[in-house]
Amino acid sequence: MFSNIRPLIGVLALQGDFREHLETLEFMGENCCLVKDINSLNQIDALIIPGGESTTLSKLSKAFDLFEPIRNRIQSGLPTYGSCAGMIMLADEILEPASGQESFGGIPMLVRRNAFGSQVESFEQDLDIAGLTYFGNDKSASTKYRGVFIRAPWVEKVAPEVEIMASVEKTGVSHPVMVRYKNLLATSFHPEITADSRIHGFFVDELVKKARV
Numbered sequence: 001m002f003s004n005i006r007p008l009i010g011v012l013a014l015q016g017d018f019r020e021h022l023e024t025l026e027f028m029g030e031n032c033c034l035v036k037d038i039n040s041l042n043q044i045d046a047l048i049i050p051g052g053e054s055t056t057l058s059k060l061s062k063a064f065d066l067f068e069p070i071r072n073r074i075q076s077g078l079p080t081y082g083s084c085a086g087m088i089m090l091a092d093e094i095l096e097p098a099s100g101q102e103s104f105g106g107i108p109m110l111v112r113r114n115a116f117g118s119q120v121e122s123f124e125q126d127l128d129i130a131g132l133t134y135f136g137n138d139k140s141a142s143t144k145y146r147g148v149f150i151r152a153p154w155v156e157k158v159a160p161e162v163e164i165m166a167s168v169e170k171t172g173v174s175h176p177v178m179v180r181y182k183n184l185l186a187t188s189f190h191p192e193i194t195a196d197s198r199i200h201g202f203f204v205d206e207l208v209k210k211a212r213v
Helices: 018-027 038-043 054-063 067-075 085-090 198-212
Strands: 009-012 032-035 046-049 080-083 091-095 107-112 123-128 144-149 154-158 163-170 173-181 184-187
Touching: 009 018, 009 038, 018 032, 018 046, 018 198, 032 038, 038 067, 046 067, 046 085, 046 198, 054 067, 054 085, 080 085, 080 198, 085 091, 085 107, 085 184, 107 173, 123 163, 144 163, 154 163, 184 198
Parallel strands: 009 032, 009 046, 046 080, 080 184, 091 107
Antiparallel strands: 107 154, 123 144, 154 173, 163 173, 173 184
16 A cells, blocks of 8 residues: 555664665665654654664663664564664574663574674675675676675574575684565675665665565
8 A cells, every 4th residue: 555655764863873874775765764763763664773882772772762662663564674783683682692781673583792803803795695786776797795894793593484695604604694584684794884785775675665565
């Protein structure tokens, strides 16, 4: 019933790279807004949880009375994408969480915070993400995506029904860094600080718009 209405995509604007996510969506020509309170949350059709600091996001969302409403909307089927700290916030379980830290949950997975190391150990790496070339503004023939990892988490364990879309090998072990579960998407890297909009395009085209048809 909503297929002819442009979805409104909200970016959680409590802390982190929310401006960069919003600018990417605006560049793509999407209908978007910042989410800072319950009124803006109630208006959106999809949500992006930005990179930042997951402990701070947890505490601020509670302070602004958004934690339970966001959790409830995700459980009710709100298409949601989380990058870096946003991946942690979408995990059902966090390995060794900070004191009092909670997640919104939604994806049946266990995530390790700061798994790739500290700020000085940040890195970039080409990732193989099948089919990603068809989304967003970059129409290149390559399926390689340059992932930017900053104090990034990785996925320790996923339920069988979770789709692993990209992984990174470290010390001989492959760790998922991009996963999809139903209409939820999570990356441990930061597409919002690159010029490549294909991750956002994938989220909008495959998770948000198809959920409204």
